[in-house]
Amino acid sequence: MDHLNSDQLRAYAVDELDHDTCLDVEIHLATCQHCAERVKALLSVRGNFDQIWETWTVTTHAEEFQVARLRYALSRAPASPDLRERLAQWAAHITESVGTALSVFLDASTHAVSVAQEGLEFLHGMSFPRFEPVPVPFSIAGSGGGQPWAAFVAPTPQWTKVTFDPTQRRALVQSDVPTVPRPLVALVARDGSWAHVAPFRAVEGEAFVLTEFEEIPSGDFLLLIEKTPDNPA
Amino acid sequence: MERRFLAESEELALVEAAIAGDPEAWGILYNAFLLPVRGFIAGRIGVTEDAEDLAQECFIRARRSLDQGLFDRQYRLYTLLRNVALHVVQDYWRHRARADSRLSEQSHRIRSLAAETRSFHEPLERLELLRLVFVCGAKPHQILMFGFVKLLQWRPREIVKERAESSLMSLTDEFLESYYAPLEHYMSQRTFHSTFCAPLLAVMDSPAVEVYGEREYDDRGMSSELAVGSLALKVFFGGDPAANISDWCDRVRTCTRKLIAATNIETHGQSRPRQRGN
Known part of the structure; x- marks a missing residue:
């Protein structure tokens, strides 16, 4: 199965997709653990941006x-x-x-x-x-x-x-x-x-x-x- | 593959029929939207058996909303389903948090089993953040200095003193090698470069005038043959170089924040409602 690319995943996470494209992405997410985990991570970054950013170094x-x-x-x-x-x-x-x-x-x-x-x-x-x-x-x-x-x-x-x-x-x-x-x-x-x-x-x-x-x-x-x-x- | 979704008019007719009590109409809507609803949930909790159960819960709640006359016909049915799914996901996490808290005082059984079945996941948030930084729209020298100051923990004055003469390409190599070194046990160098650093590396070969624009190009007296990677860091300094670097780091943060439309409120993916005709 082809995975969604980074642009598609980001656009989905920030709710930039139209109705049908959004449905397409979600149909893919239903069975693709890899993309679902990436979306989950992007939504987490979106919702906890400051916290994740503040603690971000190569060491952490x-x-x-x-x-x-x-x-x-x-x-x-x-x-x-x-x-x-x-x-x-x-x-x-x-x-x-x-x-x-x-x-x-x-x-x-x-x-x-x-x-x-x-x-x-x-x-x-x-x-x-x-x-x-x-x-x-x-x-x-x-x-x-x-x-x-x-x-x-x-x-x-x-x-x-x-x-x-x-x-x-x-x-x-x-x-x-x-x-x-x-x-x-x-x-x-x-x-x-x-x-x-x-x-x-x-x-x-x-x-x-x-x-x-x-x-x-x-x-x-x-x-x-x-x-x-x-x-x- | 071309996928056919229900047309708006067809969907609305089915919704009206379902509200009027036609089980077949509800069945068609259920079949049309079950997979997307499951995908919406999987993007918030992962592809698990729980996602399947929660999707069923969504349709039960959505059906109840229709029966109670709570469906606003100016929106698509999928907007209702997504909003219901969002609440179901929030309830799920609340329930999990309560269960964890309760179990920490009593038995650890459920939490332990959950931990036991969890598979290895890379720390994905920071990997996604790294991807976002490289495409955030800030200029290459700004992204590089952000990398040195924020991620590698260099002090701006240290960079000005020791790296002002360095080319952006050599700084790119140095940054990528330094960032990759502690991660080398976890991913191949090829994956690291191709997955995360490709946009920054690609821009280094571009003509400076294309990346920095005519005005900056003229202001800094660049030669037309120059590629971005050959520019020295000092070319971009003006006034207090250390302050310049701090400003660039702030800009990278602002651009990245904007790119991901950061809310800083954990919403589990709140989406905007889609009106008919959108």
Whole structure:
């Protein structure tokens, strides 16, 4: 199906079309999601011009893209029905509901992983508790080589430790968050193509809670931990 | 494809017959306008199952208006249907807002499911705004300086100091590259240039006299062979250059606002009534 062009869509949004042309456009909109979304956006610009204009910079534009992708990936992550409801709620309010976050690059082909905190401003506009990335001078059991990396958050008030094993493409996230329900932990591809989410679970005989992720694809992704009353940003 | 709509006289006759109780006449009107009504709604809430339900609601309400003698015959029936559709859409958003508010205090179920089924949408408002700016009718140097000051957050004095000698073409390249860099994960460079920047790029090859007009052309002593892209930014300065740049940014805003006929009141697409003969 051919889409309407920008001039036609703008003319429709500002009500410049004659009766029959308007009917033609609306018949098209009835079945064309792409054009209907563009019209919706144009009407929104028309009705909220000052608000959208005032907050418009290249930075805010890029941040909107990142948030939209993040929400989309989270809302589509595999999850049980119970978890799905909670996850969708988290996705809908993701910019206010991330307690800690880490930017990760994993290259399984070279068994390399790196962690950073840069580029997360779109999530919070403020600092998360500082992760300190350090190489771990030992192998995770079963990793069979490679250099695992860990990232720590200082224990104020809770500690969190994330360990990546690039050989096994595995991540372990540990924390001493005591609340129930425990925070969700998510790995989300930067490009929005996938997300894995799991809640922390208790470990018998241990004071900490744990989440594991297996078979993490190579590439850029984010590790996010849900903000809860006992796990504040 | 040539599409045939009901002629005014035919439509009016069907409306009169429907008011007189002819179900077949109402059926013809329903079939003629169902798709446009659905399209009107889809342009306000998206192509969803809700749009289909709301379209049905429109016809129920419109039929009630006819039965109650509220239809003004100086307007087309579709004007009535659009106005009804607008109210139906406003009710829909009010209901959604109330449901969201209620659910935030109780269960999050419906809102969560709504969020769950939402597909990835690019932040379309600013993309549409970007398109509008490039065709808003302001001059190329004004659009460029708007881009640097408003979107890239340069200070006018910084531009005067560092870019006065630059050609408009090199400034265009610099602006587009700077705007695209943070978006490169989300769209291809080709899409970005062809979809959003084509009008600005196209004008750079045009003869300056065509774009700026004879008077400005003479005032600024441009040579007839010059293309817009080869002009230096400083050619356009007069008096206080930093103040010039601020004025140009204001002009871009004014032109864009006018182009989209900004109301700044969320109307969900209020349209003007169409009288017969329009």
